[in-house]
Amino acid sequence: MADAFEFKVTIPSDTAEGHSVQERILSSLEEVGFPDKDLFGVKLALEEGIVNAIKHGNGMDPSKNVFVECDYNGSRVRVIIEDEGSGFDPGDVPDPTDDTNIDKPSGRGLMLMRAFMSLVEYNDKGNRVVLEKVRSEE
Amino acid sequence: MSAGQRRLDIEQIGEVTVAKFVDKKILDENNIQMIGNQLFGLVEEDGRxxxxxxxxxxxxxxxxxxxxxxxxxxxVKSAGGKLRLCSIRPDIYEVFAITRLNKLFDICDDQDAALQGF
Structure with a gap:
């Protein structure tokens, strides 16, 4: 398909670099006419996923990298974000909407990714996440 | 963006302080840190x-x-004050709704509604 694209990039643990990758993915999706309402969710999920990898995964360690793969096949975009940290168990993240957690200032990133993307899947180690968004019908 | 740059436009309307976010995107770590400091300063330094x-x-x-x-x-609550949020666009409101923070915060449609009965 003419609209399809894919690329891979490796970035250091630096949020400015993370934002450049986000911009690249989002501008590529804009070029192929990805709907605005879907872009909002993809942007949010990328922000959470990349920041998680840099901050929580790699602990901002400048010697560690984040690997990002993006591919779009004309109907869905898939972004894989992998860090060099020891991973985490998504099942251990408490429900931020629980009454006991509602006023805690952290723990909402994963929930937002799940709400806005079609698929959010971690590997067993918990240092690699696959994010997919199926393009909405217009 | 320089370190001391204002991230909020402040306007005093009677007893109420209206703080308008300047940024379209509240994402970047440094930016969020600055916004946080400026917000907290309204309560902790200015006593609003x-x-x-x-x-x-x-x-x-x-x-x-x-x-x-x-x-x-x-x-704000521990200082005995009140905080209201207003003029949140639907996309962003969804973020508050998904995380149930629309129940935690007092959210009003627009500034006029937020100033009513404050």
């Missing part, structure tokens, strides 16, 4: 107690930004 946060300009925000808003809400 009735505060409206106006989101008219805001197109995106991350979970880290939500964290600052929650901390701000706690600071």
């Amino acid at each position: 107690k009735k505060i409206v946060l106006d989101f008219t300009a805001v197109e995106y925000l991350s979970s880290a930004a939500l964290g600052k808003l929650i901390t701000m809400d706690k600071k």
Whole structure:
């Protein structure tokens, strides 16, 4: 398909670099006419996923990298974000909407990714996440 | 963006302080840190107690930004004050609804509604 694209990039643990990758993915999706309402969710999920990898995964360690793969096949975009940290168990993240957690200032990133993307899947180690968004019908 | 740059436009309307976010995107870590410091300063340094946060300009925000808003809400409440949020666009409101923070915060449609009965 003419609209399809894919690329891979490796970035250091630096949020400015993370934002450049986000911009690249989002501008590529804009070029192929990805709907605005879907872009909002993809942007949010990328922000959470990349920041998680840099901050929580790699602990901002400048010697560690984040690997990002993006591919779009004309109907869905898939972004894989992998860090060099020891991973985490998504099942251990408490429900931020629980009454006991509602006023805690952290723990909402994963929930937002799940709400806005079609698929959010971690590997067993918990240092690699696959994010997919199926393009909405217009 | 320089370190000391104002991230909020402040307007005093009677007893109420209206703080308007300047940024379209509240995402970047440094930016969120600066916004947090400026927000907290309204309560901790200026002693303001009735505060409206106006989101008219805001197109995106991350979970880290939500964290600052929650901390701000706690600071205002513990100072015996009140915090209201207003003019949140539907996309962003969805973020508050998904995380159930629409129940935690007092959210008004627009600035006029937020100033009513404050």
